[in-house]
Amino acid sequence: MSVLVAEGLQTWYGKSHILHGVSVAVNDGEIVALLGRNGAGKTTTLRSLVGLTRPREGRVTIGGRDTTSWPPYMIAALGVGYVPEGRRVFANLSVEENLLVPNGRTGPWTLDRVYGLFPRLRERRRSRGRQLSGGEQEMLAIARALLLNPHILLLDEPSQGLAPLIVREVFAIVSGMRREGMSVLLVEQNVRAAVEIADVACVLDDGRVAFSGSARDFAGDDERVRKLAGASSADWGKGGSSEN
Template structure:
């Protein structure tokens, strides 16, 4: 299997605080990989290290076989990486349509029209300001904006956070569809139960180190281990 993302023994700091201590992970072509862990385990810092927002001081990040350690986030995005950060980071003062226009649309199957077909609710709310959307609508908008890059790798940081159960199910169905269309997905998720239903493989972080690396189904079947390593959020 060709590797889309390879993170090798990275050490990342915030100031003097040593957050990631030798984290390694891989995402293969067409794979959906879950990154789990309790709050403060280092999941978001791992994503920021991959995206060049908080570059690691040691170790390497490779995308599509190319070493991108220390490369700017804009350069990494231009290589075909879509990133939906925790908290969504949409523009509250812009309309839904304007938020989508801000994204740099690239050649491929995903256009504003296809995003509207994926999320009809966004089409209905296209003239509404981003700040007036519900949490679920904001998540759809953030995912839609990332898809306009026509990414080969999509990184999602806590997409279910703060959403009603019925909306969580809709968002997760969308994530599953991304995988079915051949997009590699790295899913950072607090809801371990849901994430493991979708994932091929899983990593669990604990205090900035990898505590589990293996098949998602294996971890999902071992409830006691899953609770010990990552905490268990049961399906709604």
């Protein structure tokens, strides 16, 4: 069953046409990796899904409800957690104060459980957000989203600026979300790390879906993975990919 479905999204920033008919779906307990070069439209896709940048055309359905024109707070209340690029933690609040900011939904994710998943945050619960390392800030941003008890988690570039060891730790946590029955839509520049944990890979090129299919099949095609930094819709259209 699909938790989230986007169909034919046409999104603009002013006079700039960013998304050209983007479609993506995330099913129950599934991790979908949304990949592509810088400027391909990945972040705009997430913003269109959560109501921050409303598409001019197309349709977004979450939990069977048409949320295309809904404001962000109503979409979040449906059980959509969003961790934006750059983490956006409150620099002058402590870790615990950051975690208590969301008006969470009832569910299995509590402060104690989050601290169990991220013991480093428990250790640093009185530290200010600005005093945390990049990896700790990313953990805090994910933990804060989990306290909303979401059905689906949208992550924008969780590995950005992190050391390789911390990247592995963060991706292990994201993979664990699937075991909890949570769905994840993951925007990521670290292609190989993303497809290792994803079920589905969706590649954007200049605001269009250039490939959508099995992450395992995608990861097994070294040429495609290498070409991702310079993907073109014409090239990706070959070999069983889908194009919109």
